[in-house]
Amino acid sequence: MKHLLLLLALALAAPLPSAGQSRRVKTKVKVAKEAITPGTFIVSSESGEDNSGYSVSQVEISGYQKPAGSDKETFSVTNNTDKTLAAIGLNLEYLTPEGRQIHKRFVKADCEVPPGETRIIDLRSWDRQRSWYYAHGQKPRKQARPYDVKLDIVNLHLRFD
Numbered sequence: 001m002k003h004l005l006l007l008l009a010l011a012l013a014a015p016l017p018s019a020g021q022s023r024r025v026k027t028k029v030k031v032a033k034e035a036i037t038p039g040t041f042i043v044s045s046e047s048g049e050d051n052s053g054y055s056v057s058q059v060e061i062s063g064y065q066k067p068a069g070s071d072k073e074t075f076s077v078t079n080n081t082d083k084t085l086a087a088i089g090l091n092l093e094y095l096t097p098e099g100r101q102i103h104k105r106f107v108k109a110d111c112e113v114p115p116g117e118t119r120i121i122d123l124r125s126w127d128r129q130r131s132w133y134y135a136h137g138q139k140p141r142k143q144a145r146p147y148d149v150k151l152d153i154v155n156l157h158l159r160f161d
Contacts, residue, residue: 037086037110040157054081056153059088063120064151068133068144071125075151077111078118085113087157093150094126097135102147106154 036042043054064075073092079085087110094102103126113119133139135146 035108037157040086040159043156043158045152045154054083054156054158056156059085059153059156061090061151061153064134064149065137066125066127066132066134066149067138068140068142069130071127071130073123073125073149074120076118076120077113079113079115081156081158082115083158083161084115085111085156086159087111088121088153089155089157091150091152091154092126093152094132095148095150097146097148102132 041052043052043056045056058080060078060080062076062078064073066073077085077088087108089106089108091104091106093104096102105126107123109121109123111119111121131144132147133144135148
């Protein structure tokens, strides 16, 4: 009985939020990765001629794939500069075959691509239900919807050598 009275007293003593206040809710906060990869300089698609002689067109993207049922998107990156590519910033726009936008996102993908070489990059897919497949890839056996993707290079993070 004493314990019940003690609990009741503590509950009544606890401050209640007034009408204008809301209760605090704990949430997880995602901390963004560093905007600039340490030991690199950025080559931007928006800087024009002011990129220390480098251009985003010196890096090529090819071989994009995302099968239905997969939680990864995969593509190859070829580095045609004389510096090591440490990260790449991409805008990805996902479209229906009719051209209607499904989703759009910016991704900074960390990588390590030496000069003149090609590496495969895996990204976590935007398709959380795994119900879409890349229209120019292998057609799935199960029911899925096709999409197309536009990949635009926004920036490159090249290592100081």
